[in-house]
Amino acid sequence: MGNNLTFGxxxxxxxxxxxxxxxxxxxVAAYALRATxxxxxxxxxxxxxxxxxxxxxxxxxxxxxSAVRGYLLSREQRSLDARSAAQRDFGAIQARxxxxxxxxxxxxxxxxxxxxxxxxxxxxxELIALARGGASHEAVERVFEEKMFPARDSLDESIRALxxxxxxxLERGTQAxxxxxxxxxxLLTAMTVLSILFAIVVAxxxxxxxxxxxxxxxGHVQSSSAELQAAATQQASGAKQQASAxxxxxxxxxxxxxxxxxxxxxxxxxxxxxxxxxTAARHGEGTVEKGQEATAGMRRQVDAVVTHMLDLxxxxxxxGEVLEIVSExxxxxxxxxxxxTIEASGAGEAGRRFGVVADEIRKLADRVGxxxxxxxxxxxxxxxxxxTTVMATESGAKAVEAGSRQFTEVAVAFKQxxxxxxxxxxxxxxIELSTKQQATAAEQVRTAVADAAQATSETEASTAxxxxxxxxxxxxxxxxxRLVQPRAAKG
Amino acid sequence: xxxxxxxxxxxxxxxxxxxxxxxAPPREEPRALEKLLLVRVGAxxxxxxxxxxxxxxxGHPVSALPSPVPSLLGVAGFRGRIALVYDLGALLGYPAxxxxxxxxxARSSDPIAFAFEAFEAQLSVxxxxxxxxxxxxxxxxxxxxxxxxxxxxxxxLSLALEEIRRQASAIRSTKEA
Numbered sequence: 001m002g003n004n005l006t007f008g009x010x011x012x013x014x015x016x017x018x019x020x021x022x023x024x025x026x027x028v029a030a031y032a033l034r035a036t037x038x039x040x041x042x043x044x045x046x047x048x049x050x051x052x053x054x055x056x057x058x059x060x061x062x063x064x065x066s067a068v069r070g071y072l073l074s075r076e077q078r079s080l081d082a083r084s085a086a087q088r089d090f091g092a093i094q095a096r097x098x099x100x101x102x103x104x105x106x107x108x109x110x111x112x113x114x115x116x117x118x119x120x121x122x123x124x125x126e127l128i129a130l131a132r133g134g135a136s137h138e139a140v141e142r143v144f145e146e147k148m149f150p151a152r153d154s155l156d157e158s159i160r161a162l163x164x165x166x167x168x169x170l171e172r173g174t175q176a177x178x179x180x181x182x183x184x185x186x187l188l189t190a191m192t193v194l195s196i197l198f199a200i201v202v203a204x205x206x207x208x209x210x211x212x213x214x215x216x217x218x219g220h221v222q223s224s225s226a227e228l229q230a231a232a233t234q235q236a237s238g239a240k241q242q243a244s245a246x247x248x249x250x251x252x253x254x255x256x257x258x259x260x261x262x263x264x265x266x267x268x269x270x271x272x273x274x275x276x277x278x279t280a281a282r283h284g285e286g287t288v289e290k291g292q293e294a295t296a297g298m299r300r301q302v303d304a305v306v307t308h309m310l311d312l313x314x315x316x317x318x319x320g321e322v323l324e325i326v327s328e329x330x331x332x333x334x335x336x337x338x339x340x341t342i343e344a345s346g347a348g349e350a351g352r353r354f355g356v357v358a359d360e361i362r363k364l365a366d367r368v369g370x371x372x373x374x375x376x377x378x379x380x381x382x383x384x385x386x387x388t389t390v391m392a393t394e395s396g397a398k399a400v401e402a403g404s405r406q407f408t409e410v411a412v413a414f415k416q417x418x419x420x421x422x423x424x425x426x427x428x429x430x431i432e433l434s435t436k437q438q439a440t441a442a443e444q445v446r447t448a449v450a451d452a453a454q455a456t457s458e459t460e461a462s463t464a465x466x467x468x469x470x471x472x473x474x475x476x477x478x479x480x481x482r483l484v485q486p487r488a489a490k491g
Numbered sequence: 492x493x494x495x496x497x498x499x500x501x502x503x504x505x506x507x508x509x510x511x512x513x514x515a516p517p518r519e520e521p522r523a524l525e526k527l528l529l530v531r532v533g534a535x536x537x538x539x540x541x542x543x544x545x546x547x548x549x550g551h552p553v554s555a556l557p558s559p560v561p562s563l564l565g566v567a568g569f570r571g572r573i574a575l576v577y578d579l580g581a582l583l584g585y586p587a588x589x590x591x592x593x594x595x596x597a598r599s600s601d602p603i604a605f606a607f608e609a610f611e612a613q614l615s616v617x618x619x620x621x622x623x624x625x626x627x628x629x630x631x632x633x634x635x636x637x638x639x640x641x642x643x644x645x646x647x648l649s650l651a652l653e654e655i656r657r658q659a660s661a662i663r664s665t666k667e668a
Binding site: 331332334335338339341342345362363364366367368371374378 | 497501502504505508509526528541542544545546547548549598612613
């Protein structure tokens with residue numbers, strides 16, 4: 001998960017954690033400062049005010065005594081008014097202290113002060129009444145000594161007790177505020193130390209991670225630069241070979257241009273010869289068509305011969321059948337003649353003469369039979385000849401048919417030849433034109449190859465520059481690796 | 492063309508001979524000449540005396556007849572007469588054959604005919620041309636006639652008739668025994 005983060009994300013995450021810690025420390029500091037301020041405010045507003053009021057109470061009591069003494073000395077109304085004002089201030093301070101009192105001790109001390117104050121006020125009223133009544137100085141002094149001083153001491157004692165109590169409360173509040181401030185300082189110090197420790201850990205982890213990744217990347221860059229260096233070296237040698245090859249190509253293309261011109265001249269001659277061949281092929285086509293017609297006529301004649309021969313064979317067969325009848329008749333005649341001879345042999349002289357005639361008839365039948373056999377032989381020969389002729393004629397017909405087919409094929413071939421010769425003529429013309437265009441194109445190619453050779457030389461120079469750059473890049477990657485991974489760089 | 496000429500010549504010769512046969516006076520044939528029928532029995536050449544024959548027939552139908560005599564083929568009708576037909580080859584000692592087209596009716600008191608394979612021709616010969624059959628020839632052929640191919644045995648139908656009678660009596664005696 002951590003390895004998939006980018007450098008920016010990792011650094012951003014580290015900074016985010018640090019900012020979170022700073023915010024936390026700020027919040028805690030604000031909270032601690034506020035608590036300290038509240039504690040100090042409470043000390044100042046409550047304890048110090050109570051102490052001041054206690055001191056004011058003491059001052060108001062002193063002013064009442066002074067006013068009573070002033071009246072006893074001057075008998076003026078002004079002193080009584082001052083006593084009344086001091087009496088009101090004393091009452092107001094006392095009332096404020098009572099309202100602020102929140103402990104039993106304070107309320108008890110204030111009750112003591114109130115009772116002492118009431119006793120002191122009654123003694124004062126008694127003295128004023130004695131003075132108004134015109135009592136003697138000794139009487140007044142005696143009341144003073146006997147009542148006024150104890151009442152005043154009692155009041156002073158109770159006020160001092162209150163002041164001392166308030167001073168103790170003030171000291172206790174001050175100590176509590178100082179303790180709160182010290183706690184806040186301790187907490188802030190601890191959090192600051194914790195933040196520093198975490199920042200160190202984050203920095204170490206980040207440095208290790210980034211160093212590892214950057215080191216790997218730099219390693220890749222280093223190997224890539226080495227490969228680039230090797231490739232640039234190969235490219236440089238390739239560029240040299242390419243330059244020499246370009247020179248060879250230029251030479252070859254020059255030869256190609258010369259050859260193309262020769263091909264164009266040859267194609268022109270081929271075109272002329274193809275035109276003449278097309279004319280000859282058309283003549284040949286006409287001749288073949290005439291031959292085809294003659295072959296068709298021959299085929300018809302052969303068909304007629306075959307028909308006649310088959311008819312002749314049929315007639316020969318019919319002759320054979322007639323000869324069978326003749327042979328049979330001759331045989332029957334022969335038998336009749338023999339039987340007549342046999343009959344005649346038993347019939348005396350007349351039978352003997354009849355037997356002579358019958359013998360003549362038998363001989364004639366013998367001759368007829370023999371002739372019929374000869375004729376049958378001849379007819380068989382004729383039929384054999386007819387069959388041979390028919391077979392030969394059919395073979396001839398087949399040969400004529402094959403010849404006709406071949407003539408047809410020859411005619412088709414001549415047509416194809418004529419078409420192909422036309423195509424050849426067109427092709428030769430196209431070859432001529434194409435070869436001329438090819439020669440022009442070859443010239444352009446030669447120019448382009450020369451430009452390419454120039455470009456190859458520039459490429460060679462550029463490759464040298466690339467090689468230098470690759471070397472610098474390799475050195476730079478080593479320096480960078482040394483920065484991020486010193487041990488690896490040394491190794 | 493030569494065949495045409497040959498045929499035309501043959502026809503003219505035939506016509507001339509036929510005409511001469513009727514135009515010429517009847518010839519006096521020497522009585523001594525012996526007339527023979529040249530036949531083939533079992534593919535072998537034989538001769539029969541015309542004087543021993545009563546008639547010659549070809550392709551005559553023969554009705555088969557069961558008989559203890561092995562050479563008896565059946566019966567056939569000749570001008571209103573029923574005749575027994577025997578296989579001449581079987582009598583001569585040949586094995587049984589088929590297609591015996593020719594029949595010769597023997598000149599005898601008993602109507603008996605003999606069947607054989609083929610009739611070739613009629614031949615008239617002088618008596619001195621008939622000689623004794625060579626030793627070893629079949630019993631029914633005691634004489635022979637000189638022919639182009641050599642000696643042709645002459646089957647004597649009278650001996651054949653005797654052989655038939657002998658076989659019939661032997662069978663009859665066998666049955667009676």
